[in-house]
Amino acid sequence: MDSGRSGSRRLAIRLLLLLAIGLLSAILPATSAAAQDSEQNTESVGGTIRGPDTEPIPDIQVMVTKNGAPIGEDTTDAEGTWEIPLPEPGSYDVAIDPDSLPDSAVPREQGGERLTDVQITPGQQRIVIFPLVNPNEQSDGDEQQGSTPTPQQTGPSFGQRFADALLSGIEYGSVIAICAVGLSLIFGTTKLINFAHGELVTIGAMVAFFLNAAAAGPGIQLIFAAILAVVAGALLGGLLERGLWRPLRHRGTGRINLFIISIGLSLLLRHVILIIHGSRPGSYTDYNIQEQLEFGPFSAAPRDLSILAIALLTLVGVATMLQRTRIGTAIRAVSDDRDLAETSGIDVSRVVLTVWILGGGLAALGGVLFGLAEVVAWDMGFKLLLLMFAAIILGGLGSAYGAMVGSFAVGIVAHLSTLWFPVELQNAWALLVLIVVLLVRPQGILGRKERVG
Missing domain, CATH: 2.60.40.1120 (Carboxypeptidase-like, regulatory domain)
Known part of the structure; x- marks a missing residue:
């Protein structure tokens, strides 16, 4: 009976997450249009x-x-x-x-x-x-302009474009994974579908942008700005848990109400960021202009390779923490069965607070890396949130490792699809893969089967 109720609850939560993806798909175009309602053109x-x-x-x-x-x-x-x-x-x-x-x-x-x-x-x-x-x-630009046809006239081969798209997809997936792991851990320990997690991503990028590139900021080097942004994101995550979510849980607020509150918090934070930063995207002052490095069929800027390396090292660090430390064991125990973990002597409140701090820091780091790979914009985290939800469901609900696997799958499919289809549809193909996988394996790639009923 208990396993039946547990399966029913997980099915209901999965439906809520799919509803969240539907809401994001509907809201994204509307918010983009609303941000530019005073302009005649979107481009x-x-x-x-x-x-x-x-x-x-x-x-x-x-x-x-x-x-x-x-x-x-x-x-x-x-x-x-x-x-x-x-x-x-x-x-x-x-x-x-x-x-x-x-x-x-x-x-x-x-x-x-x-x-x-x-x-x-x-x-x-x-x-x-x-x-x-x-x-x-x-330098003399004529050195690169001979009388013979340039590579731009012939263009790269399909193999080169495939290799570049694959590498870009892995990089994209690694950034999604850093953000999605924190969201998955928060969901696993609190069962909260945090719609405002995207804003934690944006705030991390914005803090680094202010410290590094804003005219009113100190103009410090991006590496140090990123470290301070991660600290700020972790503190904000802990503050939200202590000041908002914990009091609401103690009052017995239902999960649906918490979900709706997270939507309101997301809207509030997003438009505060819009007022402070404005709608004009920006970029960091460091690592913008770099020569491409070529190795075999792959080519990438040192910036992109650094993003990939930092993301992979971070994911390995999170996995090691979950498997080999006491707090990691406690997090997994609370995610599996909160009540049993509490009766076993685990301080659940401390574990949840740790998860929020970790999730906020990871989101901020993901925001910095995403802003470095593309641009810093007021709604960048919200646009990434759809893919985070998709990665979590694809990998398996409540599984941090599933979120990692799902994120890489989403990122790779999104970028490889641009070889044959318009770039505007890249996220749609990633969501199509989500649907196909759930039809074949409803619990996700690394999810566990649950008996319902």
Whole structure:
């Protein structure tokens, strides 16, 4: 009888998670449109122009053209940022006026003040970078422009594109895994479907961005900014547990009510971030411009390899903690059976608090890595939340290892699908894999079978 009730509860929770994915799928387009309801276009191109000393440069004129016709122009503000709305997706040329540059800064390569064929996909807010150096460090762009056809004319082979997409998918999956593991541990110990976990991801990225790149920030190196962001995320996770979720649980608040409260908390945090940061995406000042490293059919920037290495080491560390430490054993015990763990002498409240601190720190780290791989935006964590839920269900409810496996599956499928289908559909194919796996194995990849009834 008890196992039947347990199976029924897990089935109900699985349905709630699927409902959450449905809500995310419905809300994502609406929130993106709401954030830009005062703008005529959803596509734009922008960026931050910094000098050789990494300080922002104001009053630089930037122009966008298409087939020779002017589309728009802007001037960098005091923080060096600029943004130009675009009428539609397509290919554009972006250029800066060399006469508006200070004498101490020139493009890294001759002719580098103009970027051609900048591709803009539907709804994209693309970041464009103009690397500037001291005048005596400028290189001759003609060295890379011979009379023979360039690699751009022939393009990479399918094998190279497959290898690059596979590596990008593994990197993407590793970032999802870092965020999803914390969400899975929180769910396993509290049975809370935390809709606000995406905002913990965004806050981690925003803290690092403020410390590293914001004009009002101290401008510290990204590594130290990331460490402080992880600490801030961990403290915020612990604060939410002690100040919000624990009192609600002690009052006997039901799981459905807690789920609805997490949705409200998500909306509150997201729009506070929007007010503080604004809708314009940004990027960190470090590790933006790097040469691609090639090994066999694979090619990647050192930044991307570092992201992958940090993510994998973090996941190995979490797995080791869960298997070989007392607190890890306690976390697994509480996840398996909270009541039994409590009667066995385990301090469940302390375990839950530890999980929230760990989950907040992991989410913040995932946000920093995601912002480094792409851009820092006010809704970046919310967009990632859909894939986190999908990874948790795909891997198996309540299993941290299942969340890891599910995350890599989601990331790899999403990126490999871009070889044949538009990039806008990459997340849809990942969700299709979720549906197929659940039809064949309803408990998920690493989930345990439960008898219902």
